[in-house]
Amino acid sequence: MIIAYRKKKKESQRRFWARFGVTQSRGSRFESGAEIPAPVSILLGLYFTKTVSDADLGRAERVLYSRDAAALFNPGQ
Numbered sequence: 001m002i003i004a005y006r007k008k009k010k011e012s013q014r015r016f017w018a019r020f021g022v023t024q025s026r027g028s029r030f031e032s033g034a035e036i037p038a039p040v041s042i043l044l045g046l047y048f049t050k051t052v053s054d055a056d057l058g059r060a061e062r063v064l065y066s067r068d069a070a071a072l073f074n075p076g077q
Helices: 002-008 013-018 024-031 038-048 054-064 069-073
Strands: none
Touching: 002 024, 013 024
């Protein structure tokens, strides 16, 4: 299902899997049948049900890599 969806969108493995924080090589292993870890599986489920969009994932990534991200993980410090 993932391969068909990715190919339908005409996306490379690198581009597709990057939105979930996964490298191309690891994504390739997932597409070949390797077990997908629960956090990635949850994100994929939310993405495929259109609960989470590309824009949502992009915003989350920007927050995680921002200078203020430390405040999210260490409130009160």
